[in-house]
Structures are given as structure tokens and as C-alpha cells.
Amino acid sequence: MNRLQVALRQVALLVVALVVGGLFIVLAGYNPFAVYGELLAGAGFNLVLAIIPGNPAGISTNIAAGNLFATINVWGPLILLGLSAALPFRAGLFNVGSQGQYWFGAILGVQLGITIGSNGGLLAAFLGAIVGGAVCGAIAGALKALRGANEVVTTIMINWLVVYTGHFLYGYAGPFANPVTQQPVSVPFPEGMRLPELLKSGITLHAGILVALVAVAVFGVLMSRTGFGFSVRTLGSNRHAAHYAGMPTKRLTVLVMGIGGAFAGLAGFVEITGTTGQITGSNIVGSSSFAFAGIAVALLGRNSAVGVLLAALLFAALQSGSRFLSGSFPPELASSLSGVLQAVIVFLIGANSLFSYLGGLNGIAARLPIRKTQGAVE
Amino acid sequence: MFSALPTVPLLSLTGITKRFGNLVANSDVSLDVRPGEIHALLGENGAGKSTLMNIAAGYARADEGRIEVRGVPQEFRLPADAIAAGIGMVHQHFHLVDRLTVAENIVLNDEPGSAVLIDYKAANGEVRDLSERMGLPVDPKALVADISVAMQQRVEILKTLYRKADVLLLDEPTAVLAPAEVRDLLTVIRSLADSGVGIVLITHKLDEATLVADRLSVLRSGEIVARFDRGDASPAELAQEMVGREIHTVVARPHAVGATVLSVTDLEVDDSRGVPALRGVSFEVGESEIVGIAGVDGNGQAELVGVLAGLVTPNSGRATVAGEPLAFEHPRSIARQGVAHVPADRRKYGLVADFTLADNFALRGYYTAPFSKRGFLQRGVIDSLCAENMAHYGVKARGVDALAKELSGGNQQKLILAREMFTSPRLLLASQPTRGLDVGSIETVHGRLLKHRDEGCGILLVSFELDEILALSTRVVVLFEGRVVLDRPRSEVSREILGAAMTGAVAA
Numbered sequence: 012m013n014r015l016q017v018a019l020r021q022v023a024l025l026v027v028a029l030v031v032g033g034l035f036i037v038l039a040g041y042n043p044f045a046v047y048g049e050l051l052a053g054a055g056f057n058l059v060l061a062i063i064p065g066n067p068a069g070i071s072t073n074i075a076a077g078n079l080f081a082t083i084n085v086w087g088p089l090i091l092l093g094l095s096a097a098l099p100f101r102a103g104l105f106n107v108g109s110q111g112q113y114w115f116g117a118i119l120g121v122q123l124g125i126t127i128g129s130n131g132g133l134l135a136a137f138l139g140a141i142v143g144g145a146v147c148g149a150i151a152g153a154l155k156a157l158r159g160a161n162e163v164v165t166t167i168m169i170n171w172l173v174v175y176t177g178h179f180l181y182g183y184a185g186p187f188a189n190p191v192t193q194q195p196v197s198v199p200f201p202e203g204m205r206l207p208e209l210l211k212s213g214i215t216l217h218a219g220i221l222v223a224l225v226a227v228a229v230f231g232v233l234m235s236r237t238g239f240g241f242s243v244r245t246l247g248s249n250r251h252a253a254h255y256a257g258m259p260t261k262r263l264t265v266l267v268m269g270i271g272g273a274f275a276g277l278a279g280f281v282e283i284t285g286t287t288g289q290i291t292g293s294n295i296v297g298s299s300s301f302a303f304a305g306i307a308v309a310l311l312g313r314n315s316a317v318g319v320l321l322a323a324l325l326f327a328a329l330q331s332g333s334r335f336l337s338g339s340f341p342p343e344l345a346s347s348l349s350g351v352l353q354a355v356i357v358f359l360i361g362a363n364s365l366f367s368y369l370g371g372l373n374g375i376a377a378r379l380p381i382r383k384t385q386g387a388v389e
Numbered sequence: 390m391f392s393a394l395p396t397v398p399l400l401s402l403t404g405i406t407k408r409f410g411n412l413v414a415n416s417d418v419s420l421d422v423r424p425g426e427i428h429a430l431l432g433e434n435g436a437g438k439s440t441l442m443n444i445a446a447g448y449a450r451a452d453e454g455r456i457e458v459r460g461v462p463q464e465f466r467l468p469a470d471a472i473a474a475g476i477g478m479v480h481q482h483f484h485l486v487d488r489l490t491v492a493e494n495i496v497l498n499d500e501p502g503s504a505v506l507i508d509y510k511a512a513n514g515e516v517r518d519l520s521e522r523m524g525l526p527v528d529p530k531a532l533v534a535d536i537s538v539a540m541q542q543r544v545e546i547l548k549t550l551y552r553k554a555d556v557l558l559l560d561e562p563t564a565v566l567a568p569a570e571v572r573d574l575l576t577v578i579r580s581l582a583d584s585g586v587g588i589v590l591i592t593h594k595l596d597e598a599t600l601v602a603d604r605l606s607v608l609r610s611g612e613i614v615a616r617f618d619r620g621d622a623s624p625a626e627l628a629q630e631m632v633g634r635e636i637h638t639v640v641a642r643p644h645a646v647g648a649t650v651l652s653v654t655d656l657e658v659d660d661s662r663g664v665p666a667l668r669g670v671s672f673e674v675g676e677s678e679i680v681g682i683a684g685v686d687g688n689g690q691a692e693l694v695g696v697l698a699g700l701v702t703p704n705s706g707r708a709t710v711a712g713e714p715l716a717f718e719h720p721r722s723i724a725r726q727g728v729a730h731v732p733a734d735r736r737k738y739g740l741v742a743d744f745t746l747a748d749n750f751a752l753r754g755y756y757t758a759p760f761s762k763r764g765f766l767q768r769g770v771i772d773s774l775c776a777e778n779m780a781h782y783g784v785k786a787r788g789v790d791a792l793a794k795e796l797s798g799g800n801q802q803k804l805i806l807a808r809e810m811f812t813s814p815r816l817l818l819a820s821q822p823t824r825g826l827d828v829g830s831i832e833t834v835h836g837r838l839l840k841h842r843d844e845g846c847g848i849l850l851v852s853f854e855l856d857e858i859l860a861l862s863t864r865v866v867v868l869f870e871g872r873v874v875l876d877r878p879r880s881e882v883s884r885e886i887l888g889a890a891m892t893g894a895v896a897a
């Protein structure tokens with residue numbers, strides 16, 4: 012298959028997912044077109060309509076821009092979570108540990124930043140998040156390389172370890188919980204140290220998206236233009252050939268999981284220092300969908316840089332658009348719609364591999380019990 | 390007994406055309422097989438033999454043409470349809486499940502017992518009966534991963550017979566076999582044919598084809614260019630038809646041997662099951678010397694090459710390259726010491742099937758000049774070097790951006806050779822370097838190996854083809870049960886002496 016065909020197939024997958032999502036909306040008793048329309052508007056995508064001379068749709072540019080900023084603020088972390096799954100996928104490794112890597116990165120970064128204070132605190136948080144995420148990923152990579160431990164199992168184990176440690180650290184009377192307010196949250200990340208603001212229209216667009224765009228560019232260049240990317244792709248396609256060719260397969264395994272973890276850690280950094288401003292104990296526990304979102308982004312984006320960008324934008328729009336849904340669709344249902352769509356996409360991609368395994372449409376037709384009698388005239 | 394041949398062929402292909410993009414792999418090809426006959430299908434690498442058989446066995450669909458079984462038109466959408474029509478194929482590269490037993494592989498998808506529970510006892514029994522009846526003895530309970538290639542091939546054949554195939558399509562079955570195994574296989578094929586089965590046999594070994602086939606068809610660039618009946622063509626004439634020119638077997642002119650390149654001392658290695666495979670092996674290879682390792686498969690050749698290439702860990706012993714200790718277990722350091730390796734299993738180690746030819750060409754050297762600069766791949770350089778070296782070895786492909794899996798088997802092998810020789814190594818480990826190549830390509834590759842030898846490269850040549858060993862080697866070493874039982878200059882050995890040594894009748 013050439014690139015165009017692959018891209019078309021991904022788009023087809025997306026369309027099917029949206030149709031299935033539409034059926035859910037119908038089942039809930041609402042009009043899918045209206046809901047999708049409002050989702051798009053809620054995500055701020057209606058801003059393009061405002062550009063039409065005379066603004067016939069009567070869009071409020073201020074509100075639309077604010078909605079778009081909110082979407083972009085979600086887009087950044089989703090890109091980074093997508094990368095944290097995509098890079099290991101390229102090496103044939105399955106990173107289910109984005110959640111743990113995200114929080115360990117965030118915790119290390121935030122505590123380091125707060126400790127260092129206004130002079131270089133943000134940079135320290137940035138580096139701390141990279142290191143924290145990388146360590147979590149690399150541990151799973153090392154266990155795989157040295158002991159052959161399955162990375163799916165170890166990354167999930169590390170997730171639980173981090174999540175409950177985090178819950179304890181920021182829980183009631185936890186060591187890192189805010190000693191002043193006695194609330195189960197961290198000390199607020201000082202205002203002056205937050206990620207810089209880029210634009211503001213009711214909602215602030217922060218620099219997180221720039222971090223993510225740089226990360227995606229680094230990933231793209233790394234994979235397609237460097238020797239490192241070449242060896243990662245070889246490892247993912249034929250590990251025997253990688254070994255034969257003298258590639259350092261064990262070191263690569265650790266490195267790939269480490270870099271994947273660093274991406275997830277960066278997602279935590281962007282979210283905390285850009286959007287939420289503090290770590291909340293209960294958020295840590297309630298974040299099990301992070302790894303799933305990253306995997307869905309990577310799968311839909313076929314682990315490519317551009318693919319991850321687009322897939323992350325889609326999920327960001329769903330997530331942020333549904334926050335602003337109202338009237339025609341209750342918000343409780345709206346928030347689960349994005350989950351439904353993610354699940355359908357992951358399911359379809361799994362089914363798609365099964366589909367090619369069965370030999371495509373022809374193959375499936377041939378397997379059905381209805382058979383032409385032998386030699387029948389066509 | 391063939392006087393009463395029925396006129397209706399078991400399988401007939403008519404006007405088959407198959408295109409891959411612009412490339413026409415089969416062009417209006419017609420071929421049939423009658424009961425009781427062996428029909429040899431010959432042709433250069435990339436001529437379209439495998440493609441034609443894949444179509445006949447339901448693995449691929451023709452763009453044009455008809456398939457008939459016993460005169461009834463067929464439309465195969467799946468291999469299962471072809472199997473149901475009695476057509477079984479054994480591929481150039483086997484399709485077995487390593488972690489299942491022989492019996493499980495054979496009955497897979499067609500198991501005795503109820504729909505849910507497999508009756509393993511019955512399966513083992515049935516497989517044992519079948520294998521004995523067909524003269525293809527196997528151990529039903531052995532794991533496929535643990536048995537030799539020759540055994541795996543038996544399993545593939547039994548798999549088709551278990552499904553009651555009466556047409557057998559065999560794609561280069563003898564390429565992976567040692568001479569004695571080839572003789573056994575040809576006997577079995579003959580007796581299968583005598584029992585009424587129709588057989589299509591693809592092979593590059595023309596003497597084999599003239600010996601065993603009732604009819605022969607020659608494909609060139611996707612078209613049938615000649616057909617012969619038994620006895621109507623000599624191997625030389627067939628070769629001429631295949632490649633469109635005369636073939637000369639390469640004869641090695643002697644060349645003075647230089648300083649020692651590889652020295653192996655008391656090497657001991659276990660195989661993957663922990664059984665001793667090499668028990669104290671010592672020998673040397675000099676500059677401009679070709680040392681041929683002869684011996685029946687499974688006597689330690691694979692482990693020897695594996696250790697020297699850094700893929701297998703030795704128990705004890707030493708090896709030096711140009712006086713330096715060989716960097717055991719480190720394939721890249723070994724490559725840096727000037728050692729190249731053409732692996733016997735090209736699909737597992739030699740190539741990345743989903744990579745382009747250019748990427749496969751860069752597989753070894755991607756991290757360093759001229760393929761990379763400061764960690765960045767030099768795409769332009771890689772593409773032009775790949776194209777240039779593919780031309781030296783006559784690799785036929787639509788371009789450097791074709792995928793390796795699109796290449797015919799022989800062309801894949803030539804690509805590996807081109808890559809490994811590119812670095813001008815001081816030592817080449819060549820395991821079955823001409824396996825699967827057509828006669829013309831063998832001539833090219835032998836010529837190339839001798840040229841590198843003349844330029845100073847030492848070559849360790851592992852081959853089950855005695856002809857190849859005898860044609861190229863400066864010295865010949867025979868391995869038997871993990872020991873060197875013979876190590877002599879080429880001038881002091883004959884086919885008979887080697888044959889005796891290979892069976893363990895030590896010639897000393």
C-alpha cells in the first residue's frame with residue numbers, strides 16, 4: 012500500500028468511528044448532526060466561518076477563539092502522549108505506561124521547580140519532567156532488555172506504583188500536600204513561573220503546544236532521517252535482522268522506552284505548568300485513560316509524526332468540544348462520547364488487522380458458508 | 390505404465406497474466422499437469438515461477454487467465470479453496486509454526502477430534518501412518534523449531550498429503566537440501582507420481598530436472614519460451630533457454646595464499662538445545678584463500694558460522710582475525726574487524742522484508758560514513774550506492790525503493806551478497822551463498838567471489854553443494870559431528886574422499 016492508500020484507510024476508519032458514535036447519539040435520543048456540529052463549534056473550529064467576509068454565520072470571534080485555545084491547550088499533551096506510545100510502537104514495543112510516566116515526570120518536575128523557585132524553576136520543572144518520565148520508561152525497557160520481562164506487564168505495574176505513591180504524596184496530610192490549605196493538592200506552581208502565555212481571548216493559550224510541536228518535529232526527524240531512527244525501525248520490523256546487523260538491540264530497547272517515557276513526562280509538565288497549575292491527588296488516581304488516549308492517537312496516526320499531530324487534534328477537539336456542549340446534548344453524555352469514539356477507533360484498528368489477516372473482503376466472503384457449487388456457470 | 394494417461398490434466402492453467410504495477414510477472418502463461426507426471430518449471434530468478442504457482446494454489450489471483458482442475462473451471466479466492474480442489478503447495482520459504490509439534494503442524498486447521506477438542510493421540514497416529522506410507526519418516530511429537538530444514542520440508546509435504554492433495558506444487562524444494570537428502574526427496578516425488586499424483590517441480594538444478602521430470606517448461610521474463618519432453622534437452626541446452634546465452638561453469642584458477650586472516654582454535658559450542666555442536670574445532674583461512682566447509686547439514690556448520698558472526702555464544706576456544714581476538718557476541722565489532730556475513734537464513738537475518746532495497750542495503754553500515762554523517766542518514770548516497778551495487782550483482786527490481794519482500798527469492802540473495810561485499814571485507818563468511826540462484830546468477834556470483842579472493846579477501850564458504858566446494862575452494866574442511874575430520878588442499882581431495890569423510894569414515 013502506498014502512503015495515499017494508508018491515509019485514505021485511516022480516514023475511512025475515522026468516518027466509521029464517527030458513524031458508530033453517531034449511532035450512540037441517536038440511541039440516546041439526540042440528533043447526531045446537531046451534536047457533531049456543536050462539538051466542532053465547542054472546539055472553536057467555527058472560527059473559520061468567522062473569516063468569511065461579513066461573518067454570515069454570526070460567529071462571536073472572541074468566544075470561538077477562546078474555544079480554539081482551549082482545544083489547542085489539550086492538543087499539546089495529547090500529542091506528547093501519542094508520541095510516548097508511537098515511538099515504542101515503531102520499535103515493536105508496547106508502552107502502556109504513559110500514565111505513570113506522565114505523573115512521575117509531573118511530580119519530579121513540579122517539586123523541583125517549586126524548590127528552585129523563580130530563578131530557573133520552569134526550566135528545572137521541564138528537565139525534571141523529562142527525567143522523571145524517562146526513568147519510568149527506561150526501567151521497563153531495562154527489565155525487558157536484561158530479563159526479558161514483558162513491557163506491557165511492567166509498565167502497568169509501574170503505573171500503579173506511581174499512581175498510589177502520588178496519591179499518598181498529595182493525599183490528605185501527605186508530605187507534598189499543601190501545608191497551608193490542608194487540601195489534598197500540591198502547592199500551586201507559582202504564577203510567575205508558569206508556561207508563558209501566547210494569546211488570550213477569555214481563555215489563555217499557553218506555550219505547551221510549542222513544546223509539543225518541537226517534540227513532534229524531533230520525533231519525525233529522528234525516525235526518518237537519523238541512524239537511530241533507522242535502527243528503531245529495524246528493531247520493530249525484524250529483530251533478528253537488527254541483531255545480525257550489529258544494532259545494539261538491548262540499549263535501543265532501554266532508550267526507546269526511556270524517550271517514550273520522556274514524552275509522557277513532558278505531557279505532564281505542559282498540563283501542570285500550563286493549564287492546571289497544581290497537582291491534585293484525586294486527578295492522579297482518575298487518570299487511567301491517559302495511556303489509552305496516547306495509544307489511540309498513535310494507532311490512528313499510524314505512529315508517524317504527521318499522523319500523531321492530526322489524530323491528537325481530533326481527540327483534543329472531541330474532548331474540549333464536549334466540555335462546551337449544552338442544550339441539545341447533556342454534558343454527561345458528551346464527555347463519554349469522546350471515550351466512545353476512542354474505543355471504537357482502537358477496536359476498528361484491531362479489527363482492521365484481523366480483516367487483512369482474513370484476506371480482505373474476498374477472503375471473508377470465501378469463508379462464509381454460502382458457496383457456489385463447483386463448476387457452476389457464472 | 391504411462392500409456393494410458395488420461396487426456397484431462399489434473400491441473401491446467403491457461404493464459405495466465407499477472408501484473409505488479411508496471412511489472413508483468415506472468416504473461417499469457419499456460420501450463421498443465423497430468424496424473425502421474427512430474428512437470429519441471431524452470432527459469433531465471435524473477436522469471437515468475439513462484440508467482441505462477443501462487444496463483445495456482447490460491448495465494449494470489451491472476452489478472453487474466455483460467456484455472457481448471459480435472460477440466461472444471463475454478464476460482465480460487467483463498468488457499469483453502471485450492472486445497473479443497475486437491476492442490477497443495479510447498480513454498481520456497483516454509484509456512485510452519487515453530488512452537489507446535491510436527492503432528493500439530495500437519496493437522497492444523499483439519500484436526501481429528503471434535504470441533505473443540507483435538508484428538509492428539511489420533512493426530513500423532515495418523516501422521517505416523519501417513520509419513521511411513523509415503524516414505525517420509527518424521528517424528529510426530531518433535532517441535533518444528535528443533536528439527537532440520539530437510540525434516541521441515543517433509544512436514545510441509547505431509548501437510549499437503551494429509552489434506553489429500555493430488556497435485557503438488559513444489560517451489561525449489563531441493564534448494565535447501567544436501568545431496569543425499571535431494572536423492573531421497575526425488576525418489577519420494579517419483580513414487581508419489583507413480584501413485585497418480587501430479588507434480589510441478591521448480592528447481593534451478595538442471596541436472597535434477599532432466600533426471601526426474603517427464604516434461605519441462607522454461608519461463609523467461611514471465612513468458613513460456615520452451616517446452617521439452619523427457620530426454621529432449623540437456624542441462625546445457627536448458628540453461629541456454631533460461632538465460633538466453635551460454636553458461637560457463639566458473640573454474641577457480643589457483644592464487645597464492647597470503648598471511649592468515651582467520652584462525653580458529655579449539656572452538657566448542659552448544660546448539661540451541663544445549664547439545665554440543667562443535668567439539669574442539671581448529672582451522673585457518675588465509676588471505677586470498679577460499680576454505681570450503683563441507684559436510685552434511687547439522688554437523689556444526691551453522692554454529693560455526695554463528696559464532697564467527699557474533700550471533701552464537703561459544704563455550705570455549707579462541708578465534709583471531711588478522712591476529713586480533715575476534716569480538717565474540719558483538720556482530721558490529723566483528724564487522725568492524727573486517728568480517729562480512731552472508732547468512733544461510735536470508736529471510737530471518739539477512740533482510741528486513743518491509744524495508745526498501747535501499748534501506749536493506751544500508752542495514753549494516755547505516756550508522757557510519759558513507760551512509761550517515763553525524764548521525765544523519767545520507768539518503769542520496771544510500772540510493773546511488775544501492776543502485777550501483779545491485780547492478781554489479783544483477784539484482785532485478787523496479788528500483789531501489791521497491792520493498793525487499795517484492796523481490797524474487799534469488800534476487801533477495803543477490804542483494805545480500807551485494808551489501809556484504811560492498812565493504813570489501815578481509816574475511817567473508819558465506820553460508821550457502823548461491824542457494825536459490827539460477828545458473829546464470831551462480832556464474833556471476835562465483836566470478837565475484839573469485840575476484841574478491843584475488844584481491845586478498847579470505848572466504849569461509851559453507852555449502853552443501855559439493856560441486857561448488859570443489860569448484861571454488863583452495864582448501865576443503867569437512868565437519869562431522871562437530872569435529873574437523875578432514876582438512877586438505879583442494880588438489881588432494883576428490884568427490885569420493887569428501888563423501889567418505891562426510892559420513893564419518895575418517896580419511897585422516
Ligand SMILES: Nc1ncnc2c1ncn2[C@@H]1O[C@H](COP(=O)(O)OP(=O)(O)OP(=O)(O)O)[C@@H](O)[C@H]1O
Nearest residue numbers: 409414434435436437438439440795796797798799
Ligand atoms: N508482491 C509483489 N509485489 C511486486 N512485485 C512482485 C511481487 N511478487 C513478485 N514480484 C515480482 O514478480 C517477478 C517474479 O517473481 P517470482 O517470485 O515469481 O520469481 P521466481 O521465478 O520465483 O524467481 P526465483 O527463482 O528468484 O524464486 C519478480 O520480478 C518479482 O520482483
Ligand SMILES: [Mg+2]
Nearest residue numbers: 439481797798
Ligand atoms: Mg521463486
